[in-house]
Amino acid sequence: MKITDRFSLPYPDDDDFGNGALDLQYFAESVETQLVALQTGLQSSLYTQGFITQSTADVTGIASGGEQTPFGRSSGNFWNGGTPTAVWNTTGAGTTLTINETGSYIFGAYVNLIAAGTVNVNTLRLLTLGASVPAGAQFTNQKQYLYRETTLEPNAAGNGVFMCVQGMFDYQMINSSKPGADINNGYWLGIAHGNTSSTLTLKAGARFWSIKVADIVS
């Protein structure tokens, strides 16, 4: 029995006794192995894994002044997509997002912030989206990827403000360990505002998403 050079498909050699049925069975089985491998590889690259989480309840009491982090950071809610806190629903194209694999990711967030009480017109609303990748064997210092959007509250018809920010970050696995849940390691949202007369409410329907778009080859 001989085999082809690239995909090892078998065929009878010159001194083959000519068991045609068995030869064809070997051939069919070998072809199947290669076809399944090709299909699996194509499907893997086609069905990109990602996740979208959406809040299902208001988050109240966001005070003015310094940056507040109602989600992420210390809680690590956003890692691994499948286990966000109770107020987040997760949907995705894959069954489980493995965010802790090396790659380039697009990530983003959308929020609607409404003052719980008095609106201080034309005061600042600031949304920061961050990804922190810890220092480790592959780089010396912690990497911070920050994207930020600012706007002002016009007090128009009680709409509050709608904010949307999106960016990219690269993540390199550190000694095959899963990212932890701390300020230096994970996604996070930061909200700051100057509405001193009342707290803000982050309305239900806020969204956060992430998707791997490329491998990193070192």
Add this chain to the structure above:
Amino acid sequence: MSGSTPILGLRYPTIGDTIDAASFANLAADIDAQMSVIDGLRLLNTQRARVYSQCFNQAVVFNTSTNLLYTQNNWVLPASFHNTSVNPDQFVAPVNGLYLAMCFVSGAGLPTTATQSFAGITVNAAQVQSVSRDKQGGITWFRDMEPKGLLRLNAGDVVRCFVNWQGTGVATFSSSMYILQLAYL
């Protein structure tokens, strides 16, 4: 023809069967069918669905969320994704999957009586996200808006982009530029 492979069902003769032209024809046909499946996946990979459309100078009534009508396709694949003349507000997802949506809505030139603007994305008429801008401390200048995000769509889901100009004293405002891009990832 009494045998077949366990996963794809490629047919082959077993010992005792007569091996004839049909034996090879059946196996070849089965392989051909599976290669067609692979070729379909290859096309989906290399020719991923995407659309890049624009609309210009659409009059939008104040204080009313209005779907934008995209009357020019700079790029569309497949053609069913967006029609510039029939329901030009609708972008119909051609396949299940995750899509990156990016909109651009120009607010330049809004009248001084405007107080706020916001633009957003809907899926099957349900708002999923939006972006707002205001008068920037009373200065009559509006920044442009870029609602964007990752959407989980099923084939046939309809994506739209809307704009809402808030204010008084005027009836409508026409922006010079609206763009929507959707790309299957």
